Amino acid sequence: MTSIASVTLEVADPAAAERFYDAAFGLGPKLRLRASDAETSGFRGFTLSLTVSQPADVEGLVGSALAAGATSLKPVAKSLWGYGGVVQAPDGTIWKVATSAKKNSGPATRDIDAIVLLLGAEDVKASKQFYVGQGLTVGKSFGGKYVEFEDGAGPVKLALYKRAALAKDAGVPADGAGSHRIVLGSTAGPFTDPDGFAWEAASLATSE
Template sequence: MTSLASVTLEVDDPAAAGQFYAAAFGLGSRSRVRAPDGALRKIATSAKKDKGPDTREIDRFVLLPGAEDVLASKRFHVGRGLTVGKSFGPGYVEFDTPSSPVTPGLHGRRAPAKDAGVAPDGTGSHRIAIDSGPFTDPDGFEWRRTSG
C-alpha cells in the first residue's frame, strides 16, 4: 500500500451524508459514504487565522485512525511499504504518499477522543474501506478494498 484513492465513511443516512460532503467539501470521488459505524471524523484547517470566506478548497485529505500504540502501528505500516513523511513524538505520524489524493497517518486515540468528548477505547467500528488491503492492523482496524 503506497497510495489511497478514496475513503469510504460509514454513516446512518448515506444519501444525506453524500449530499453534505459533496456540498461542504467538494471531494468528489475521494469520499464515499455508506451505513453505519460510529467512527470519529474531524475537519481541520492548516490556516492559523481566518483569512476570509470559505473557499471549499481542500489542501490535503489526511486519514488518521486512532492507534493505541502509534509507534507499533507505524512499524507495521512501514513494513507494508509506506515511508514516514512527518512524525511528531510518539503520538502522530503521516506517511509519505505523494501520488495519493489521501494521506494515510496515525494518531493516538486519546487526543481525538478528548476533542469529541468520548472514551478513548471507543465503541465504534474498526473498519476502514479504502482502495487498499485487505489486512488488519495492530489496532484491529480491518483495511479492505472498496467495492466502488
C-alpha cells in the first residue's frame, strides 16, 4: 500500500531549522530538512498536526515551540473537539498540536501519538481520486470536505482538507503564492498532485 515514506521541509537554513525542531518537538528522523531559497509567500497550503494524549502535553509542546522561536497563531484553548493550539515555526511551517481529551490523565510527556499532514485542496474530491489512482487507500471520507488516507507503515498520515477551511483552522489568510516548501517521499513517486504538491521516490528523499 502506498503511503508517505518521508516528509521533507525546504528551509532557508537547515541547521537552524534542525535546532528548532529538536527543541520544540523532538521529531528526529520523522522530519527531514533540505536547503531551499524558492520564493514563497502567504499560506503554503498545508499544515502539520501533532496529536497527543492530554492537554498537559499540548501545553508542553506548544510552550517549547514558542520558547524555541515559534510564533503563536492560535493560543492553546478548549474547543468542542478537545484542546489545542497552532504555532508557526521560524521557517514558516504551520504546526497544530492537539488532543481530543479534555482532562489530563497523568504527568505531562513529550510523546506524540500521530503526525498528520493536511494538504489544502481546491477540489477535495478530485484530489482524492488522484491519490487513489496513485495507490493510496482511503480511510475516512466526508464528501468534498475532508479525506484521510490509511497510513500504512509510514511515519506520517496524509489527509486532504479544503484549502480555505485549512487556512481558517490554522488562523491565517488563505492567500499564498510560490513554492509549497514541502516535498513528500513514497514508493509511488515521482508525481505532482492537482494542487502542486511534489512527491519524489522515497530513495531520493534524503535529509541534509
